[in-house]
Amino acid sequence: MPRDEFVWINKQRPSKYFDSHIIEGIGDDTAVYSSSDDFDELLCVDTLIEDIHFKKSTMAPEDIGHKALAVNISDIAAMGGIPTYYMVAIAVPTTWSDDELEGIYRGMTELGIRYKMDMIGGDTVSSPRGLMISVTVRGKVEKGRALLRKNAKPGDLVFLTNTTGRSAAGLSLLLDKGRHGRFSMQESELVQTHQRPEPRVQEGRAAAKIDPLISLNDISDGLASELNELAEASNTSIELWETHIPIAKELKNFPEKNYWDWIFYGGEDFELVGTVRESDWPILENEIEKTESQLYVIGRVLEGNPLVTLLGEKRKTILEKKGYNHFKQ
Amino acid sequence: MPRDEFVWINKQRPSKYFDSHIIEGIGDDTAVYSSSDDFDELLCVDTLIEDIHFKKSTMAPEDIGHKALAVNISDIAAMGGIPTYYMVAIAVPTTWSDDELEGIYRGMTELGIRYKMDMIGGDTVSSPRGLMISVTVRGKVEKGRALLRKNAKPGDLVFLTNTTGRSAAGLSLLLDKGRHGRFSMQESELVQTHQRPEPRVQEGRAAAKIDPLISLNDISDGLASELNELAEASNTSIELWETHIPIAKELKNFPEKNYWDWIFYGGEDFELVGTVRESDWPILENEIEKTESQLYVIGRVLEGNPLVTLLGEKRKTILEKKGYNHFKQ
DSSP, X not given: OOXXXXXXXXXXXXXXXXXXXXXXXXXXXXXXXXXXXXXXXXXXXXXXEBTTTBOTXXXXXXXXXXXXXXXXXXHHHTTTOEEEEEEEEEEEOTXXXXXXXXXXXXXXXXXXXXXXXXXXXXXXXXXXXXXXXXXXXXXXEETTOOOXXXXXXXXXXXXXXXXXXXXXXXXXXXXXXXXXXXOOHHHHHHHHHHHSOOOOHHHHHHHXXXXXXXXXXXXXXOHXXXXXXXXXXXXXXXEEEGGGSOOOGGGGGSOHHHHHHHHHHOOOOOOEEEEEOGGGHHHHHHHHHTSSOOEEEEEEEESSSSEEEEEOSSOEEEOOSOSSOGGGO | OOSOHHHHHHHHOOSSOSOTTXXXXXXXXXXXXXXXXXXXXXXXXXXXXXXXXXXXXXXXXXXXXXXXXXXXXXXXXXTTOXXXXXXXXXXXXXXXXXXXXXXXXXXXXXXXXXXXXEEEEEEEXXXXXXXXXXXXXXXXEETTOOOOGGGOOTTOEEEXXXXXXXXXXXXXXXXXXXTTSOOOHHHHHHHHHXXXXXXXXXXXXXXXXXXXXXXXXXXXXXHHHHHHHHHXXXXXXXXXXXXXXXXXXXXXXXXXXXXXXXXXXXXXXXXXXXXXXXXXXXXXHHHHHTSSOOEEEEEEEESSSSEEEEEOSSOEEEOOXXXXXXXXX
């Protein structure tokens, strides 16, 4: 662990920034950058806490760094935006080595570079117990074009990128075998989704092209929870069609009871879920086809009180707003 | 402690925002706001950790909230800027009650309202041990007008708002007697400086009027440390004049050895220190007179390698870059 905060912060200071709008990055009281009248600004923060969101036994330092940044990029993606800068507040206990700490920054930097994001600030402090990492991400989106949850309208189709439940399945495997355990190819895919989730920035940008604006949310707390948020923000009711819910092939090795729970309540897949006018569906499908993702219709928005229901062949279930609610763990 | 994160976050959502540029505050994936071509943006983050930066025995919940926001507003002040929005990432252990947590938000909100700042986001998670609060503040400053450390020039006068060492003296009293202890009037002043530091936003704005731009820094890590940062960023040498260093009357009740240490290395007073051309000194003095603060000349910027020296009557001392370096505590 670096014994000198000043030296450590300076070591993280990049020699140049991707974005020419940055006037001062790391190294003064605040970061300074110029903004543009063409864009609205996006700002979000998310925190990972040792033994709550990860354990040393489930995540390598690089994974922790990757995920701490990815969960925030995902929030920008869910607004249809472009991630631009990030700041890292980290509290480090003496039980973490210099190498481990550098691993965390390496994981963040690698992901940041892929999105041409600049680290423009941070705060490094010691922690009496447990590592805490809180990342702030700033992004931008064309003026007036942020994809808000309240945009859902009765009649809209509900769509999902790819599949959910994979991260929760991966965590289950990791808690069982540890991160150095032996995993089959399919298991490794699930573990990878948990440790290195891929934010869907391209897909969010594709969705942002639809006019009028659609609603969009990223799945951090589980499909059920996120759809409840959409329903509440737009004052609509949402029905999902059980036969339309995609099930990742890797999940089918687990008992059905487990994987349905993971699909609806697992969280941390960081896929995108949203709603789109039926007439705009072909446009969205066409745009998403240009990305690496699959797109699925999974239900419809209805008039009515905010509620999410699942229509099965034999029964109708209410999908409650539970999930990765950290206070309940 | 709130058992349901969703309910808690919604409870913090204000019914209206001060700033009409906010499109979405709390309640979607990210905050969204429009920016302006007239201003550059400022962004910073600072973290307070229980048992590292505060203890329940030294700070009331309201003090913790106040300070967590104040330390960030101070960074904006040090750029000559206007604080506008903030986001709160907080990790709460089960040992903290609902009332205490609300006290923290009350302390933040009271300070935020005084500066017409809007809380636009955050993240509330549980902590296995110890409270952690990390605040992100966004501010703005007129385009190209941020007060950078590198602006110091040989020949400049070094100035200081008010006095330093008071917060460290207050902490010393608090560690001695606890926050429910009995304090004299003068002691209470010191305790107040430690618990409820006042960011110098007005003073920073006053300093930002000088043309050409001056250098400015806020004193979070101690006068010696901050001046070393100025010297390094501007590649100059700084000499302080011992007879010019102001000593708060409340400090004179302590042994001289103690208070000199606090003055140079104490930190957390959140006063402003900077440098100004001698010819612009009367303008700065005139601007600062309109605020509640006193202004002192305490030394001069010289050519030479980055170094801070103190010229006493009999000796010359090097003031090293130590201070509130949390990794060394």
